[in-house]
Amino acid sequence: xxxxxxxxxxxxxxxxxxxxxxxxxxxxxxxxxxxxxxxxxxxxxxxxxxxxxxxxxxxxxxxxxxxxxxxxxxxxxxxxxxxxxxxxxxxxxxxxxxxxxxxxxxxxxxxxxxxxxxxxxxxxxxxxxxxxxxxxxxxxxxxxxxxxxxxxxx
Amino acid sequence: xxxxxxxxxxxxxxxxxxxxxxxxxxxxxxxxxxxxxxxxxxxxxxxxxxxxxxxxxxxxxxxxxxxxxxxxxxxxxxxxxxxxxxxxxxxx
Numbered sequence: 001x002x003x004x005x006x007x008x009x010x011x012x013x014x015x016x017x018x019x020x021x022x023x024x025x026x027x028x029x030x031x032x033x034x035x036x037x038x039x040x041x042x043x044x045x046x047x048x049x050x051x052x053x054x055x056x057x058x059x060x061x062x063x064x065x066x067x068x069x070x071x072x073x074x075x076x077x078x079x080x081x082x083x084x085x086x087x088x089x090x091x092x093x094x095x096x097x098x099x100x101x102x103x104x105x106x107x108x109x110x111x112x113x114x115x116x117x118x119x120x121x122x123x124x125x126x127x128x129x130x131x132x133x134x135x136x137x138x139x140x141x142x143x144x145x146x147x148x149x150x151x152x153x154x
Numbered sequence: 155x156x157x158x159x160x161x162x163x164x165x166x167x168x169x170x171x172x173x174x175x176x177x178x179x180x181x182x183x184x185x186x187x188x189x190x191x192x193x194x195x196x197x198x199x200x201x202x203x204x205x206x207x208x209x210x211x212x213x214x215x216x217x218x219x220x221x222x223x224x225x226x227x228x229x230x231x232x233x234x235x236x237x238x239x240x241x242x243x244x245x246x
Contacts, residue, residue: 027213027214028211029211030211031210031211032209034206034207035205037204041196075195081188
């Protein structure tokens, strides 16, 4: 896979697929679980809440938290994909910004442990050095590296 | 824009825009390729069984207007249950 600069995962202003995905996420809540060959592979939890912005403001702010737990991470590796996880993160700034703009927090977990958070709920400190983004946070460097190795080694 | 292949910075002038859009399309198709390969593993892996389970999944369907201008209202879909599919390879 060839990288074309920082905006590798480019999301244009009027990307209909991404807009539709965000609309669906913002109107969905609950759990989806995937088992492959009787082994849990993936769990998706979508938690949505509406809260008033302020006492004088009747506009509801919709916030959505999507937790994607890779219970069998090696299953999701793609041998042909030459880009590593951290390369992908560095180039996902536009996508993460758009998540924030839509009030969506996207958490990537490895076997139940939080690894990476993108979007509104991200509070990066040191991870800003790697990603150069306010919308991408490495919750756990240890879990993120394990996840990278799962994808690379499979 | 930094081109990782050459390590050189390239400008985003009008002349370059067409090429850049082409590159973006290529990149997007590569992302789509990654996603589709994962989907293919799940949906059409041979000799395996896959289960997708919906647990209290709620989807709010927004209000809609019918072709005759009639208000169709909104809805909330609730999904609970499992879908299991198995794939077998045969030598014919």
